[in-house]
Amino acid sequence: MAFKDVIEKEEKDAYLLTNEAVVRAALESDVKVVSFYPGSPQTEVLDTFEKVLPQFDDLRMEIATNEKVALETVAGASFVGMRSLTSMKSVGTNVASDSLYSLAYTGVKGGCVVLIADDPYCHSSQSEQDGRWFGYTAYLPMLEPSDPQEMADMVRLSFELSEKYRTMVLIRTTTRVNHQSGIVRLGPMERTPFERISWKENRHSFRTVGSAARAAKAELLEKMDRLKAELGRSDLNRTEHFNGKELTQVDGTDGLPKVGVISSGVCYRYALESLMDLEQEAAVLKLGVLNPLPEELIAEFISGLDKVIVVEELFPYIENTVTMIAKDTNPSIEIVGKRSGHFSEMLEYNVPIVIKVIADAVGKEPPFDHMAHFERMTEKASILPPRLPVFCAGCPHRATFTSFRRAVGGQDEVFYANDIGCYSMACLEPVNWSDSMIAMGASMGIAAGVQYVAKEKVIAMMGDSTTFHAGLTGIANAVHNDDDITLFIMDNSVTAMTGQQSNPAAPEVAGHTPGKGIDIEGMLRGLGVEKIVNIDSYDIGKNIKLIREAVDHEGVSAIISRQECALYHFRNYRRAGGKHVPFFVDKEKCDRMYNCVKDFMCPAISIDPEDGKARIAPEICVGCGVCSKLCGKQAIISTATLKGGENRAYIEVSDYEELVRATEVDE
Amino acid sequence: MKPFSIINAGVGGQGVVRMSNILGEACALTGKEVRSGELHGLSQRSGSIVIHQRIGDGAVSPLIPFGEADVIVALEPMEALRYLYFLKPGGLVITNTELTHPPGESEDLVNGRIERYISYEEVIGTIKEEAEVVEIDALEIANEAGNPLTVNVVMVGALAASEGFPLDRDAVVEAMTSTVPPKAVDVNLKAFELGSEAFKSKS
Ligand SMILES: Cc1ncc(C[n+]2csc(CCOP(=O)(O)OP(=O)(O)O)c2C)c(N)n1
Ligand code: SF4
Numbered sequence: 001m002a003f004k005d006v007i008e009k010e011e012k013d014a015y016l017l018t019n020e021a022v023v024r025a026a027l028e029s030d031v032k033v034v035s036f037y038p039g040s041p042q043t044e045v046l047d048t049f050e051k052v053l054p055q056f057d058d059l060r061m062e063i064a065t066n067e068k069v070a071l072e073t074v075a076g077a078s079f080v081g082m083r084s085l086t087s088m089k090s091v092g093t094n095v096a097s098d099s100l101y102s103l104a105y106t107g108v109k110g111g112c113v114v115l116i117a118d119d120p121y122c123h124s125s126q127s128e129q130d131g132r133w134f135g136y137t138a139y140l141p142m143l144e145p146s147d148p149q150e151m152a153d154m155v156r157l158s159f160e161l162s163e164k165y166r167t168m169v170l171i172r173t174t175t176r177v178n179h180q181s182g183i184v185r186l187g188p189m190e191r192t193p194f195e196r197i198s199w200k201e202n203r204h205s206f207r208t209v210g211s212a213a214r215a216a217k218a219e220l221l222e223k224m225d226r227l228k229a230e231l232g233r234s235d236l237n238r239t240e241h242f243n244g245k246e247l248t249q250v251d252g253t254d255g256l257p258k259v260g261v262i263s264s265g266v267c268y269r270y271a272l273e274s275l276m277d278l279e280q281e282a283a284v285l286k287l288g289v290l291n292p293l294p295e296e297l298i299a300e301f302i303s304g305l306d307k308v309i310v311v312e313e314l315f316p317y318i319e320n321t322v323t324m325i326a327k328d329t330n331p332s333i334e335i336v337g338k339r340s341g342h343f344s345e346m347l348e349y350n351v352p353i354v355i356k357v358i359a360d361a362v363g364k365e366p367p368f369d370h371m372a373h374f375e376r377m378t379e380k381a382s383i384l385p386p387r388l389p390v391f392c393a394g395c396p397h398r399a400t401f402t403s404f405r406r407a408v409g410g411q412d413e414v415f416y417a418n419d420i421g422c423y424s425m426a427c428l429e430p431v432n433w434s435d436s437m438i439a440m441g442a443s444m445g446i447a448a449g450v451q452y453v454a455k456e457k458v459i460a461m462m463g464d465s466t467t468f469h470a471g472l473t474g475i476a477n478a479v480h481n482d483d484d485i486t487l488f489i490m491d492n493s494v495t496a497m498t499g500q501q502s503n504p505a506a507p508e509v510a511g512h513t514p515g516k517g518i519d520i521e522g523m524l525r526g527l528g529v530e531k532i533v534n535i536d537s538y539d540i541g542k543n544i545k546l547i548r549e550a551v552d553h554e555g556v557s558a559i560i561s562r563q564e565c566a567l568y569h570f571r572n573y574r575r576a577g578g579k580h581v582p583f584f585v586d587k588e589k590c591d592r593m594y595n596c597v598k599d600f601m602c603p604a605i606s607i608d609p610e611d612g613k614a615r616i617a618p619e620i621c622v623g624c625g626v627c628s629k630l631c632g633k634q635a636i637i638s639t640a641t642l643k644g645g646e647n648r649a650y651i652e653v654s655d656y657e658e659l660v661r662a663t664e665v666d667e
Numbered sequence: 668m669k670p671f672s673i674i675n676a677g678v679g680g681q682g683v684v685r686m687s688n689i690l691g692e693a694c695a696l697t698g699k700e701v702r703s704g705e706l707h708g709l710s711q712r713s714g715s716i717v718i719h720q721r722i723g724d725g726a727v728s729p730l731i732p733f734g735e736a737d738v739i740v741a742l743e744p745m746e747a748l749r750y751l752y753f754l755k756p757g758g759l760v761i762t763n764t765e766l767t768h769p770p771g772e773s774e775d776l777v778n779g780r781i782e783r784y785i786s787y788e789e790v791i792g793t794i795k796e797e798a799e800v801v802e803i804d805a806l807e808i809a810n811e812a813g814n815p816l817t818v819n820v821v822m823v824g825a826l827a828a829s830e831g832f833p834l835d836r837d838a839v840v841e842a843m844t845s846t847v848p849p850k851a852v853d854v855n856l857k858a859f860e861l862g863s864e865a866f867k868s869k870s
Pocket of ligand 2: 390392395396492496
């Protein structure tokens with residue numbers, strides 16, 4: 001298994017996810033300080049480091065409040081002289097970018113590697129960004145792997161380059177690389193002890209402003225030239241010959257066919273498979289370096305071609321450079337790409353998309369009509385109900401929304417500024433409501449603007465992790481300006497959406513070791529929020545009134561809705577020996593009102609086709625008991641009552657023991 | 668040269684990832700080329716899950732092009748149909764027989780937007796129009812093996828018994844047993860064997 005292989009001593013072949021390969025290669029490179037904020041598609045880098053952390057007393061790890069702090073942390077460690085690494089999702093780089101640009105100027109000392117994971121298609125992001133521009137506009141070297149093995153090789157190399165050039169090195173990925181698994185050759189794991197370094201003996205200034213900045217920029221440009229010379233002709237950029245059957249790496253361009261393909265990352269793999277399927281001979285330039293692009297190599301590659309097909313997702317980043325170079329070296333070459341209208345700047349690619357373009361460019365028919373097949377089969381599958389994400393069984397957010405919607409009287413009464421977390425699913429059925437949802441922590445700023453203009457009351461909502469990530473500035477702003485906003489803080493103890501990592505409100509830090517949990521209520525009071533209402537998310541009976549109280553307050557008010565993320569809570573509960581005590585439907589009492597189904601959508605509840613009454617799947621129900629409070633007939637009852645226990649939700653840690661006893665009677 | 672391409676499908680929480688990890692691990696043990704494409708991200712456990720897996724020479728890209736999978740192994744029948752567009756014409760579908768109705772379907776039902784749940788017969792009938800199908804009552808078999816959580820292992824057992832399956836059986840067994848605690852080895856082995864037998868008796 002992956003975890004075992006990440007720490008394996010033996011040098012062997014292992015089946016790893018690219019994100020796990022990052023961790024393996026970084027550990028092999030003796031990385032000493034790592035810090036992350038979670039975000040798909042790179043979260044497994046954090047999660048894997050956290051899993052292996054107890055095995056390495058020579059490694060320091062933080063789960064940071066946000067990507068900017070994570071970047072600054074690893075840069076600081078590097079300033080003093082240790083190797084460090086962080087990774088972030090595309091939009092996380094926006095948050096970190098202020099420091100990123102300055103750090104390019106100051107440079108670093110210990111090898112410092114930064115992963116930027118883009119998400120074409122927005123599988124799990126708010127916008128389709130192209131992180132390649134960060135490398136380009138910040139003057140930082142940037143590499144791009146196409147699979148787990150290349151990732152491992154590039155991470156190791158990046159640490160060396162970083163130290164040699166005293167610059168951070170960026171590695172750019174896309175979802176289909178981060179979430180690709182394959183065989184990785186494990187290298188030697190040679191770690192050195194963690195020994196603090198004397199700053200006094202290594203003092204060096206890392207500051208940039210005015211004349212220092214101008215000097216740094218000049219140095220940066222010169223660094224880029226040297227990097228271009230070293231990396232351009234390195235093995236990272238490969239010229240290959242595909243003869244219709246086999247692929248061979250070649251030196252120079254002698255004897256290559258007249259049709260060429262330039263690509264990088266996972267798109268290279270789609271292009272190669274397309275050529276194989278078409279049995280199409282072609283020259284291939286596989287780029288591993290995105291910045292600085294190897295202009296000389298590209299010029300040489302295209303100089304003898306009639307036609308070049310550039311395969312890359314999102315912006316025509318490589319294509320623009322190819323077009324520019326072609327003006328001088330081969331003005332008559334036909335460039336097939338986005339400018340020619342063949343490829344889109346939207347979404348992610350796959351073989352069906354790429355093979356169509358290549359076939360078209362070389363005047364062949366693809367051997368199989370993928371799209372026709374796709375359409376015919378999806379038509380067949382259209383009889384299926386969709387299976388969209390919903391709140392987990394027992395999710396406190398579901399309960400909070402139940403009371404929130406009743407308390408404010410629905411969509412017509414208030415402006416609801418949503419934010420980024422599991423509660424974002426309010427956008428989907430059954431809540432199906434968010435008046436805005438922009439970026440982490442943005443809800444408070446948006447609310448500030450809306451409350452000046454709209455007639456309706458404004459409600460903002462953030463999770464605990466989002467509050468610390470980028471929400472505090474918005475809260476301070478609203479209090480300071482005496483804005484009229486009610487803020488919901490969905491305090492579920494963890495950063496749930498990305499896999500329940502700890503956040504500053506949690507009593508633990510990376511590696512699940514005890515740490516300081518920040519008291520959110522005390523913090524809000526310190527910031528000057530006058531009206532604070534605490535609610536237990538599950539207590540929907542009481543909450544409607546409490547929520548109204550906060551909403552009626554003029555000025556900034558806050559509702560802290562507390563209950564642990566159910567996935568997290570019940571996982572810990574099972575590990576502590578607890579057993580679920582599900583609820584069940586008393587069929588005698590159920591009169592098919594479906595209050596437990598309508599607008600609730602709990603995965604544990606369905607309709608029994610036999611009698612049309614509600615039914616609770618005991619293997620899914622965690623026993624939060626919220627649905628039982630919605631039933632007008634009191635038909636939903638805890639299975640604990642069958643064993644002489646009380647009819648109430650068993651959710652408190654203190655109940656564990658009692659619970660185990662109750663459920664073990666007659667089992 | 669085309670790789671052997673497998674679509675692993677199911678509902679979050681059913682163990683689709685483990686199913687594909689067993690196969691990937693078996694490749695590492697036997698020096699076979701393998702490349703998988705999956706999506707991790709949302710925590711919620713009731714979403715639809717699909718993992719692409721390509722084994723052997725020619726495993727160049729991590730995603731199976733539409734209509735090129737040799738087999739779909741599904742822990743839930745609706746998910747087999749949902750991803751049928753990946754299967755080659757006339758390819759093989761090995762599916763668990765138990766439907767898991769998504770919460771949205773119940774919501775539609777009680778709100779009168781649909782009259783009844785989709786039936787197993789409708790789902791399987793539609794798949795049969797396009798594919799060869801082997802139906803496995805994996806939950807019953809997993810219970811027989813001693814643990815309902817081994818549904819995914821039953822399905823790996825069934826897959827391993829299918830024609831053209833490119834991996835050595837022993838390697839799959841080794842990959843599977845090396846990832847479970849010692850006390851669970853026997854149950855997993857039994858689930859695997861029963862899965863294989865069920866496949867043979869049905870195909
Ligand atoms: C800048 C940025 N970083 C990371 C993410 C990934 N992300 C999406 S939701 C989320 C978790 C938010 O946690 P919280 O606000 O506590 O809500 P919960 O999921 O716990 O309900 C994260 C980190 C993102 N979308 N944007
Ligand atoms: S992961 Fe936690 S917070 Fe997110 S939907 Fe599930 S229970 Fe709710």
